[in-house]
Amino acid sequence: xxxxxxxxxxxxxxxxxxxxxxxxxxxxxxxxxxxxxxxxxxxxxxxxxxxxxxxxxxxxxxxxxxxxxxxxxxxxxxxxxxxxxxxxxxxxxxxxxxxxxxxxxxxxx
Numbered sequence: 001x002x003x004x005x006x007x008x009x010x011x012x013x014x015x016x017x018x019x020x021x022x023x024x025x026x027x028x029x030x031x032x033x034x035x036x037x038x039x040x041x042x043x044x045x046x047x048x049x050x051x052x053x054x055x056x057x058x059x060x061x062x063x064x065x066x067x068x069x070x071x072x073x074x075x076x077x078x079x080x081x082x083x084x085x086x087x088x089x090x091x092x093x094x095x096x097x098x099x100x101x102x103x104x105x106x107x108x109x
Contacts, residue, residue, distance in 0.1 A: 015039060016046045017053040 018028050019039065029036040099106055 012042050013046050013050050013053055016043050017050040017057055019043050020047070020050055021054055021057060 015028055015032060016039075019025050020043070025039050025043065026036045029039040
């Protein structure tokens with residue numbers, strides 16, 4: 001006989017919300033080390049009480065997607081800045097070489 005899966009009501013509601021948002025019951029249950037049958041019972045029991053949790057999870061997903069889009073934009077800006085720095089360093093080195101040829105006694109820092 002297996003042991004009972006005990007957890008707080010809030011955790012049960014979180015798992016039910018995850019199932020209600022579209023994840024398969026078996027996947028959620030196995031990920032948390034419990035029986036799919038138990039999770040199905042919780043879904044029946046708490047179905048009407050997880051609306052606010054689902055809304056919060058949707059907001060979190062929306063924020064994650066926005067952050068990912070912002071990350072891509074920042075990554076592009078970062079890459080452009082690195083290219084610009086590389087070009088400036090190359091130009092600086094060329095100018096130093098020109099100065100050294102014209103003034104051999106000049107000592108660059």
